Amino acid sequence: MVDWATRVAKTELQSALPRRWAHTIGVARRAADLGRILGEDADLLVAAATLHDVGYAPRLATTGFHPLDGARFLRDEHGSDERLVRLVGNHSFALLEAEERGLREGLEAEFPLLEEPLLVEALVYCDMTTTPDGESTTARERVAEIVGRYGADSVVGRFIRRASPEIFAAVERVDAALAAQPR
Structure with a gap:
């Protein structure tokens, strides 16, 4: 799943949006570091981190709201795993931004938020602790x-x-989970 996600994101972002691609690489790198707290969901997190901003790709930006555009692309063009699509569609508290845009009901109906707090917050952590240039x-x-x-x-x-x-609370909870796990 991770290799596939990397190929898809690279195809959509590397040439068209090189800075967004640099951010994506950094977010995926952060996700790989969280594997020890996610167990069997480690690869799912890395794949979601790699694809979280794919909806910014110019050819995919139909609504102008990248979480929704990315989730639809992954579902419609790739038949992606439902959990992956829902993570991308809801990354980093996207429901709140969807509300600002008048898209909340549509996002919730198409891509309900996963009821897996650690996984959801781990993606927030990765995205919100990585600069646009991919640095921590x-x-x-x-x-x-x-x-x-x-x-x-x-x-x-x-x-x-x-x-x-x-965002700050989610990052603190992930930091606490990391601190509680042996290296």
Whole structure:
């Protein structure tokens, strides 16, 4: 699954959006580091991390909301695993951004949130502790960077400010899970 996810993401992002591709590589690298807390779901997390931003690819951006566009692409063009598609569709508190865009009901209906908190939060952790260039960062620095890039009053700026308490809490829970596991 991970090799396939890498091929798909690379095909869609590397040439069209090289900075997004660099972020994707960094997020996938973070996900690989979390394998010890996820057990049998380790590869699923890496695949979701690798594909989480595929909906930004210009040919896939039909709604302009990348989690929804990416999930639909994975479901419709690849018949992907349901859990993978739902992770991509809901990554990093996407329901809150969908609400800002008037797309929440559609996202919830098509791609219900997984009731697997550690897996969902692990993907938040990977995305929100990786810079746009694929480097490690803190969640607080990442949120500030997103607000700065998009503007506080933009749809993304409003969403990320609303989601930030949840993002910080998710990152703290994953850090705690990592600290509790032997290396």
